[in-house]
Amino acid sequence: MSIKYKIIERGAPGVSGGGSKKYYASTTAREKVDLKQLSERLAAISTVSEVDTIAVLQGLVHLLPEYLCNGSSISLGDFGTFTPHIRSEGKDTPEAVNAQSIKSVNVTFRPSVEFKNRMKTVRFKKHS
Incomplete structure (x- = not known):
């Protein structure tokens, strides 16, 4: 397993003309794994059929937003936790903050x- 990267040049943020430029590693275009591929692999390493795996994953796709939209954090054990966060405008007084101040919700x-x-085992390969 390896993550492919390329080298890119970036200027300093907020500096007119970019200032002094430096070179950084950046991931290249990634292969997308879809629900079918994921369910096939899950079925191959478990006693659950591919069809049952798809059904469970589809249920998860349906339920996660429902819980997140109710303000819940969702812990999936050894996988991790999904949490909703809001971004709002700054106001001069606490009384001025209301629902219209909220600009977006992110997960x-x-x-x-x-x-x-497990992610510490990743290897890197320079994209040619």
């Missing part, structure tokens, strides 16, 4: 310790 994923440890 963050916080991987578990086990998940993070």
